[in-house]
Structure formats: C-alpha cells, structure tokens
Amino acid sequence: MRHRARPSRRGRDSAIEKRLIRVAQGSAKSARRRLYLVLIMKHYLVTKKLLCVCRSKMALTQVSSNKCAGGFQKVFEHDSTELKCKMKFAVYLPPKAETDKCPVMYWLSGLTCTEQNFITKAGSQLAAAEHGIIVVAPDTSPRGCNIEGEDESWDFGAGAGFYVDATQDPWKSNYRMYSYITEELPKLIIANFPTNPDRMSICGHSMGGHGALICALKNPGKYKAVSAFAPICNPIQCPWGQKAFSGYLGPDKSTWEPYDATVLAASYSGPQLDILIDQGRDDQFLSAGQLLPDNLISTCSEKKIPVVFRLQPGYDHSYFFIYSFMNDHIKHHAKYLNA
Amino acid sequence: MELSDLGGARLGLISEEAEQQDFSPDSASQMFHPAAERGGRTFQRFSVGTDDSLRFEACEDSSPSPTGAEDGHDDDDDVFKTGGTQELVSIRNQLQGKVAEMENFAGHLEEIFLTVEENFGRQEQNLEQHYNEVLQTLSQRYDDGASALQEEKKKKLESLYAQLLLCGQALDRSKDLIETAQEVHRNQDRRLFLKTVAAVIKRIEAFAKEEVDLTLSTSLEFKTPLADLSDVKTMMDSINVVPAPSAPVINPQTPNSASQTSLRVCWSLFSDDTVEFYELYYRPVLEEPPADSSSAPPASRVQVKETHCTVTELLPNAQYELWVTATNTTGISPASEKALYMTVPSPPVVRQRDSSSCPEAALIRWESGNANPVDSYTVELREAGSDGAAESMVAVPACQCLVQLQAGRRYLVSVRAVNIGGPSDRSDVITVSTTGTFFHLLEDTAHPCLSISEDGFSVFYGDEELPISAMALDDTTFTRCVAVLGDLIPVRGRHYWEVEVDEDTEFRVGVAYEDTERNSYLGTNRTSWCMRHIRTPSRHKYEFLHDGWSPDLRITVHPVRVGVALDYERGTLSFFNADLEQNLHTFHCRFQAYVLPCFSLDNPGALTVHNGSGAPEHVFA
Numbered sequence: 001m002r003h004r005a006r007p008s009r010r011g012r013d014s015a016i017e018k019r020l021i022r023v024a025q026g027s028a029k030s031a032r033r034r035l036y037l038v039l040i041m042k043h044y045l046v047t048k049k050l051l052c053v054c055r056s057k058m059a060l061t062q063v064s065s066n067k068c069a070g071g072f073q074k075v076f077e078h079d080s081t082e083l084k085c086k087m088k089f090a091v092y093l094p095p096k097a098e099t100d101k102c103p104v105m106y107w108l109s110g111l112t113c114t115e116q117n118f119i120t121k122a123g124s125q126l127a128a129a130e131h132g133i134i135v136v137a138p139d140t141s142p143r144g145c146n147i148e149g150e151d152e153s154w155d156f157g158a159g160a161g162f163y164v165d166a167t168q169d170p171w172k173s174n175y176r177m178y179s180y181i182t183e184e185l186p187k188l189i190i191a192n193f194p195t196n197p198d199r200m201s202i203c204g205h206s207m208g209g210h211g212a213l214i215c216a217l218k219n220p221g222k223y224k225a226v227s228a229f230a231p232i233c234n235p236i237q238c239p240w241g242q243k244a245f246s247g248y249l250g251p252d253k254s255t256w257e258p259y260d261a262t263v264l265a266a267s268y269s270g271p272q273l274d275i276l277i278d279q280g281r282d283d284q285f286l287s288a289g290q291l292l293p294d295n296l297i298s299t300c301s302e303k304k305i306p307v308v309f310r311l312q313p314g315y316d317h318s319y320f321f322i323y324s325f326m327n328d329h330i331k332h333h334a335k336y337l338n339a
Numbered sequence: 340m341e342l343s344d345l346g347g348a349r350l351g352l353i354s355e356e357a358e359q360q361d362f363s364p365d366s367a368s369q370m371f372h373p374a375a376e377r378g379g380r381t382f383q384r385f386s387v388g389t390d391d392s393l394r395f396e397a398c399e400d401s402s403p404s405p406t407g408a409e410d411g412h413d414d415d416d417d418v419f420k421t422g423g424t425q426e427l428v429s430i431r432n433q434l435q436g437k438v439a440e441m442e443n444f445a446g447h448l449e450e451i452f453l454t455v456e457e458n459f460g461r462q463e464q465n466l467e468q469h470y471n472e473v474l475q476t477l478s479q480r481y482d483d484g485a486s487a488l489q490e491e492k493k494k495k496l497e498s499l500y501a502q503l504l505l506c507g508q509a510l511d512r513s514k515d516l517i518e519t520a521q522e523v524h525r526n527q528d529r530r531l532f533l534k535t536v537a538a539v540i541k542r543i544e545a546f547a548k549e550e551v552d553l554t555l556s557t558s559l560e561f562k563t564p565l566a567d568l569s570d571v572k573t574m575m576d577s578i579n580v581v582p583a584p585s586a587p588v589i590n591p592q593t594p595n596s597a598s599q600t601s602l603r604v605c606w607s608l609f610s611d612d613t614v615e616f617y618e619l620y621y622r623p624v625l626e627e628p629p630a631d632s633s634s635a636p637p638a639s640r641v642q643v644k645e646t647h648c649t650v651t652e653l654l655p656n657a658q659y660e661l662w663v664t665a666t667n668t669t670g671i672s673p674a675s676e677k678a679l680y681m682t683v684p685s686p687p688v689v690r691q692r693d694s695s696s697c698p699e700a701a702l703i704r705w706e707s708g709n710a711n712p713v714d715s716y717t718v719e720l721r722e723a724g725s726d727g728a729a730e731s732m733v734a735v736p737a738c739q740c741l742v743q744l745q746a747g748r749r750y751l752v753s754v755r756a757v758n759i760g761g762p763s764d765r766s767d768v769i770t771v772s773t774t775g776t777f778f779h780l781l782e783d784t785a786h787p788c789l790s791i792s793e794d795g796f797s798v799f800y801g802d803e804e805l806p807i808s809a810m811a812l813d814d815t816t817f818t819r820c821v822a823v824l825g826d827l828i829p830v831r832g833r834h835y836w837e838v839e840v841d842e843d844t845e846f847r848v849g850v851a852y853e854d855t856e857r858n859s860y861l862g863t864n865r866t867s868w869c870m871r872h873i874r875t876p877s878r879h880k881y882e883f884l885h886d887g888w889s890p891d892l893r894i895t896v897h898p899v900r901v902g903v904a905l906d907y908e909r910g911t912l913s914f915f916n917a918d919l920e921q922n923l924h925t926f927h928c929r930f931q932a933y934v935l936p937c938f939s940l941d942n943p944g945a946l947t948v949h950n951g952s953g954a955p956e957h958v959f960a
Contacts, residue, residue, distance in 0.1 A: 274921050281891065300895040301878065306921050311891035332922070335957055 096132035103199035103337035108208030121319035131334035163211030166248035201225035213261035220270020225336035233296035280315030584612035584665040597760035656684035681760035698746035776834040777951035800940040822939030835954035844944035
C-alpha cells in the first residue's frame with residue numbers, strides 16, 4: 001500500500017464512501033450484490049449521522065474533581081434535552097470504578113438544594129467507596145431558564161422542581177424533572193461511566209424523598225432499592241405539595257395523584273419493595289404537617305408494602321440528620337445493588 | 340560332610356537330617372571355597388553359636404544324583420537346559436528350604452542347651468543348699484550334745500570334790516579330837532583331867548555316834564540325752580520330696596485387659612516350683628470399710644491351672660482385691676501379695692438433646708453412666724460418610740467437651756469413660772451437623788406456664804392457670820415473664836436462627852445473658868435484648884427493647900418468621916423479616932459474656948424455633 005498522510009476524519013469518511021460507491025458500481029458482477037452493498041452504505045451513513053447527534057448531546061464537561069475516600073467526587077455539566085438548559089450533577093466514583101462496573105444510586109435533594117449540598121454535607125463518600133457504589137446527585141430544578149416567578153419562593157420554582165413533569169405554563173417547557181431523573185440522566189450516566197445498567201437505586205431527602213418514592217412506585221422493577229430521609233409522603237395533603245402541584249400541574253387534583261407516594265402505594269403492583277425511611281422526631285416540618293408519614297405507613301400496612309420507618313429522637317430536618325444515618329441507607333441500598 | 344560330635348544324642352537329629360540330604364561326595368571335600376570359584380552361585384555358610392565345630396556346607400544346586408558334578412556339566416549342558424534347568428531350580432529351592440529349617444532347628448537346640456545348663460545350675464544350687472542346711476543342723480546338734488556332756492562332767496566333779504572336802508574336814512576334826520584326848524590322857528594333874536575328861540569323852544561319844552556317810556554323792560555314769568533329730572530327719576526327707584511352692588507373684592493390672600464385667604489377672608512363679616493348680620481369690624473393695632471388720636465381703640475363689648485367669652460377673656467401675664496361692668502335692672503356698680484391679684466403667688449416656696453446634700464447633704454433653712466417679716472421658720468423632728480416621732479427644736475431665744469442627748459437614752460422635760482399668764465401651768453415637776447454628780431449648784429455664792413440644796422446638800402458652808404448687812421455687816425458671824432460654828453454643832462467631840409466630844402472637848424474642856434476672860421481663864433490663872410484638876385491635880406495634888428502652892419504629896408488613904442474627908465480633912444483634920429478607924432493626928452492643936437466645940410469649944399463643952440451617956446471604960453481608 002502506498003504510504004500517504006492520514007487524511008482528516010471527514011476525508012477518511014469520504015474515502016470510505018468513495019470506495020463503497022466504486023465497489024457498488026464497479027467490479028461486482030451481479031446486480032443483487034450491488035444492491036446489498038448500496039444498502040450497507042446507506043445504513044452506515046445514517047448511523048454515522050445519528051452518532052454525531054448523540055455524541056454532541058451526551059457531551060459532558062467536567063466542572064470539578066476532588067479525590068475523596070479513595071475515589072473521586074466529580075461535578076459535571078451538560079445540556080439537558082428535557083430541561084432545555086445547562087444542568088450540573090455530581091457523581092461520586094468509588095475506587096472500584098477504576099476496574100469494574102458499579103451499580104448506581106441516585107440521590108434527590110430537597111427544597112433549595114443544588115448538587116453541592118449533598119456532596120459536601122451528607123458524608124456519603126466513605127460508605128459509597130466501601131460498597132463500591134456510584135452516587136449521582138443532580139440539581140433540584142432547571143436553572144437559568146429566566147421564567148418569571150421562578151425565584152420568588154424557596155418552595156416553588158427554582159430549587160423546588162418537585163420531580164414532576166409540569167403541564168402548566170410557563171413551567172411545562174423546562175420543569176420536567178421527572179423525565180430528567182428517570183430517563184435522560186440514567187442514559188447519560190450509563191453512556192459515560194462504568195456502570196451496571198440494570199443495577200440502580202434511588203434515595204432522597206424531603207422533596208427528594210418524595211421524588212425517590214414516586215420514581216420507585218411509578219417504575220416497578222426499575223430501581224433495585226429505595227429509601228428516604230424525612231420524605232414528603234403525601235404532597236396532595238400538605239401545604240408544600242398543594243402549592244407546587246397547583247402551580248406545575250394545574251387545579252385538577254386527579255393530575256396530582258400520579259405524583260403522590262401515598263396514592264401510588266395504594267395502587268402499587270410490581271416486584272416487592274423494601275422501603276427504609278428515617279424521620280427526625282424533632283423535625284419542624286413533621287410537626288408542621290408537611291411530611292405526613294403516617295398516611296404512607298397506614299397505606300403500606302394495608303397494601304402489605306414492606307416499610308421500615310424509624311423515628312429518630314432528637315433529630316431535625318437538616319443534613320446533620322442525613323449524615324447520621326447515611327451509612328445505614330447506603331448499606332440498605334448495597335444489600336440489593338450488590339446482591 | 341563333616342559334623343563334629345558335640346554330645347551324641349543331641350545332635351543325632353541333625354545327623355539324621357544331614358543323612359537325608361543327598362550330598363555328592365565331591366562337594367563334601369570342598370569346604371571353604373568362596374563363591375567366586377563356583378561361578379557366582381550363592382553359598383550358605385552356617386555355624387551354630389560360637390562353636391565352630393558344627394558346620395554345614397551349602398547345598399549345591401546340582402542335580403540330586405551324585406554324578407551331577409562339574410565334570411560332565413559342559414557336555415550335558417544342552418540336555419540339562421532343555422528339561423533339567425527347571426528341575427534344578429526346584430531342587431535347589433527345596434534344598435535351600437531344608438537348610439533354613441535346619442538352621443532354625445539348630446538355633447532351637449542351642450537354646451535348649453542353654454536352658455539345660457541353667458536348670459542344672461539351679462538344681463545343683465538347690466541340692467547344695469539343702470545339704471548345707473542339714474549339715475549345719477547336725478553340727479549344731481553335735482555341739483549342743485557335746486557341751487551338755489561337758490556340763491554334766493563338771494557338775495559331777497564338783498559334787499565329788501565337795502564331798503572330798505567334807506571328808507577331809509571330818510578327818511581333821513577327828514584327828515583333832517584324838518589329839519585332844521591324848522593330851523588330856525597325858526595330863527598328870529588328876530583334878531584337871533577329871534574336869535576335862537568328861538567333856539572330851541562326851542565329844543568322843545558324840546563323834547563316834549556320828550555316822551559317816553561314805554556314799555558317793557553322784558553316780559559315776561553319764562546319761563546321754565536322746566538327741567532330737569526329728570527336724571533333721573524332715574529336712575533330709577524334704578530333699579527328696581518336692582517342696583511346697585513359694586508364693587506366686589501377682590502382676591499389676593495390664594492396660595486394656597479389663598472389661599466392664601471381667602478382669603484378666605496374670606501372675607507368675609518366682610521360682611521353678613512345680614505346681615498342680617492355682618487358686619485365685621477376689622473380693623470387691625468397699626468404699627467405706629464396714630463397721631466391724633469381720634463382715635468384709637467373702638472372697639470368691641477360682642481354681643485354675645494356667646498362670647492367668649479371666650474373672651467374670653463383676654460390677655463395672657469397681658475395685659477388686661485379688662490374691663493367688665499355688666498348690667502342689669506337698670501343700671499350699673502362702674498367699675501372694677494382694678493386688679488391686681479395677682473393672683472398666685460403663686459407657687456414658689449421650690443424648691442428642693444435650694448437644695449444640697455451630698459452623699465452627701460443637702458442644703457435646705453427656706452423663707457419666709457410672710455411680711462412682713471415673714478418671715476421665717474420651718470423645719471420639721468421625722466425619723459421617725467418609726472413611727477418614729476418627730479423631731479422639733482424651734483426658735476430658737468433665738461431662739462436656741467443646742470440639743472444633745469444619746463447617747458444612749456431619750459428624751458422628753461417641754464418648755467413652757476411662758479409669759485405670761481402661762476405656763469403657765462406646766456410648767451411643769449422636770450426629771452433629773455443622774451447618775448453621777443448632778441448639779435445643781433449656782427446659783429447666785421454662786416458665787411453668789410454658790409447655791414445650793416433644794421435639795423440643797415449639798413452645799405453647801396455654802390459657803389454663805397452673806396451680807401455685809406447680810410454680811417451682813427453682814433459681815433457673817422464669818417466674819414472671821413466660822419465657823425460656825435456648826442452649827446456644829458458647830462460641831464467639833456468627834449465629835442465626837428463625838422464630839415462627841402467628842399473626843396475633845405477642846412475643847419477645849432475642850438474646851439474654853445466662854444469668855439474666857428470672858423475675859423480670861425480657862428487654863426491661865440490661866442483660867437482655869429483644870424484639871417485642873404487641874397486638875392492638877387496630878394494628879401491630881413493635882419494640883426493640885434493651886434496658887427498658889426502644890427506638891420508635893413502624894413496620895408495615897408483620898413478620899411471621901423472624902430471623903435473629905447474632906455477630907459477636909461486630910457486636911450486633913439483628914432482626915429480619917425472614918420471608919422478605921427485610922432488616923427490621925439492629926442492636927449494636929459489645930457482649931460482655933456469652934448470650935443465650937430467649938423466647939417469651941406475652942399472651943397465650945405459640946412460637947416455633949427453627950435452627951440448624953445456614954444463615955441466608957443477606958444476613959451477614
């Protein structure tokens with residue numbers, strides 16, 4: 001073969017194309033053979049185009065990386081198709097990820113949080129490293145969408161996505177956190193990190209607890225384990241939920257029910273769940289009636305959905321409370337992810 | 340063939356043997372040829388003891404016929420090789436065998452020779468001894484007799500001398516008298532003469548009247564006393580007569596010679612006495628000597644001809660006193676020293692119910708099976724289904740033993756009791772499985788209202804009130820909490836068991852220290868940890884109690900099969916819904932001592948313990 005300088009990619013592709021065309025037209029004797037070759041060429045071109053598209057959309061930019069507990073705590077940014085904005089998310093890669101594929105635990109944060117709160121305050125990295133679990137912690141809502149009113153309250157709009165797919169204007173275009181969490185983000189993670197695609201679990205705090213519960217209940221079998229810290233168990237019945245749902249979903253309460261864990265539990269059918277819930281007894285929001293765990297518990301008792309609910313005396317709603325029991329939760333997840 | 344004559348009759352046999360061999364005259368003349376000259380055929384040189392005068396020549400592997408010498412060998416090679424080689428070989432083997440026999444025989448003879456020498460020596464000694472004794476006795480008698488005669492002579496002489504003295508004195512006195520009389524007679528003075536003559540006359544008269552004893556005081560003859568030679572006679576007789584045997588020597592008990600009901604006794608004679616039969620006496624040794632010594636148990640007697648005897652129909656694990664006498668025509672020997680023998684104990688009683696196990700070890704317990712104490716026990720175990728050797732643990736002092744085992748296997752275990760008589764028979768065999776943790780319930784600890792099923796794994800709390808009399812005043816039973824403890828093996832490892840309950844059973848299950856307070860409820864003190872189920876009309880309530888405190892928990896699906904996992908190393912006690920593999924709660928506690936599983940029923944109901952299967956994977960992950 002004659003040596004020549006390696007052409008650019010485009011040049012290379014076109015060279016291949018030319019060859020295919022030549023082959024298709026030229027030496028092939030039979031017409032059928034020519035037809036096959038033409039089809040192959042077409043298929044090749046289409047796939048190439050698709051890959052280009054995908055690659056650009058699945059491009060991640062690393063924002064930060066810190067070595068932690070033997071692994072790496074990283075933050076990435078990407079262009080989200082569901083949310084139509086740039087989104088950041090945190091990923092913890094345990095030491096095991098350097099050599100093996102690991103299961104993934106998704107953490108959903110609560111009201112006012114970003115991807116930073118969890119990775120700096122919850123103390124999850126040691127346990128995640130020990131059990132070899134990749135922990136993904138996305139943001140709580142789309143950012144920088146310039147929607148009017150999104151920064152008005154801390155419990156609605158920015159930082160309060162409530163993990164629903166909004167149907168009302170002006171939110172319905174960007175505020176699609178449910179789809180982001182259940183569809184787009186897992187695909188992104190699977191494509192870019194050494195993961196076991198069928199081993200994922202979900203966990204969260206407060207609003208994120210609500211998100212974790214509904215994602216698990218609405219997708220039977222998708223998540224191998226689920227747990228929550230002080231979740232909003234029955235948003236339809238609590239002020240937070242009513243405010244958010246009426247804003248995102250409109251006044252028709254029947255549209256709210258598919259996003260209410262207590263309601264979903266009543267009609268759940270699917271693989272057996274094992275839900276661990278920790279709740280601080282001195283949580284101000286518990287006493288304020290925002291969380292309503294009793295409703296969920298009685299529904300689960302009736303429907304025989306296994307739940308262990310622990311009321312922890314002296315603990316409040318803060319990350320200090322999360323930190324205190326994070327090990328137990330990761331162990332709970334590991335039991336099912338590593339089984 | 341040259342055979343030196345050492346003493347005709349003894350070697351007559353050999354000569355006969357030798358004559359049977361058909362040795363060629365040629366080989367007879369070749370005595371000292373080394374093997375090399377024979378072309379490599381092996382020689383067998385043989386001589387008896389140190390006396391080189393007896394020699395054998397190796398039998399040549401030539402044919403039995405005398406003509407089979409080397410001379411005609413080469414020519415006849417072909418002929419021999421065809422049919423003769425085999426014959427040659429067989430004949431050679433025969434001859435070699437014969438030589439070996441003769442070697443043995445000669446060796447035996449050597450021994451006999453030595454024995455005869457010994458016997459002769461002994462007999463000579465005996466004879467010398469006997470006659471020496473007789474001679475000594477005789478000379479002693481002679482000395483006695485001679486000295487007696489001497490004594491007599493002395494006595495007689497003395498008495499005669501005394502008599503002589505007396506006579507001499509008498510003579511002197513009479514002479515004196517005569518002189519006095521003569522003197523008086525010669526006296527001229529008449530008046531003086533008349534005065535004294537009367538006295539003198541009187542004296543002479545008196546003297547004349549005196550009888551003179553002229554008889555000898557002693558006889559002149561000696562009496563020879565009859566020498567008492569009867570004992571010498573018996574001694575002379577005894578030389579010719581076989582002596583009565585001396586006391587036999589009874590051997591101490593040899594190990595492993597006794598059984599539960601029999602003893603094998605051996606004894607030996609000190610000397611070469613002839614004995615017709617032996618009599619063995621034996622009687623049991625009582626623990627406390629009886630109040631009056633005369634009522635010692637009678638000794639049984641066995642007559643045997645051999646120097647050993649097996650005594651039967653004895654009690655196990657008992658000590659016996661034995662002694663033996665030897666009897667022959669002359670009489671009975673004195674009794675031997677009394678020896679103490681001990682029969683072997685009865686086998687211990689091992690029950691499946693008294694043992695517990697876990698993957699690393701097993702605790703075997705048994706009952707002695709003997710009224711009196713034994714020295715120690717031996718535990719034997721063997722893996723079931725394998726041909727591997729059995730392992731034994733010896734010198735186990737108490738009625739229990741903790742053995743290290745390998746996980747996931749089945750073992751067959753038996754126990755023997757051991758005393759100085761030896762080991763007993765094997766006890767019944769029990770099976771121990773090292774899959775999972777296995778234990779029975781300690782029935783001694785059960786509250787009186789709690790009844791335990793026959794298989795020992797289910798407990799029931801009935802509705803009926805038991806009468807007060809049934810309430811045992813025992814230290815070990817629970818008195819308020821209707822509870823029972825389990826016999827968990829004391830090994831610091833991981834243990835897992837399951838408890839099966841009904842929907843409505845109010846129970847407490849967990850662990851407690853062995854000395855937990857029997858008069859308090861499980862979980863209300865620092866010595867017990869338990870999961871408690873309370874049934875209200877509307878729902879189930881759960882508590883995880885220790886020291887009276889419980890975390891606040893809600894559980895939505897009521898567990899009917901509770902898994903309990905104990906990990907000493909990590910210091911955790913975990914509870915699971917075994918059907919769902921759901922972890923309910925974990926206690927974190929550093930156990931200061933071994934704990935036992937505890938089970939109690941707070942209202943009438945039942946629960947069943949399941950153990951002996953390994954822990955599911957998720958339990959100790």
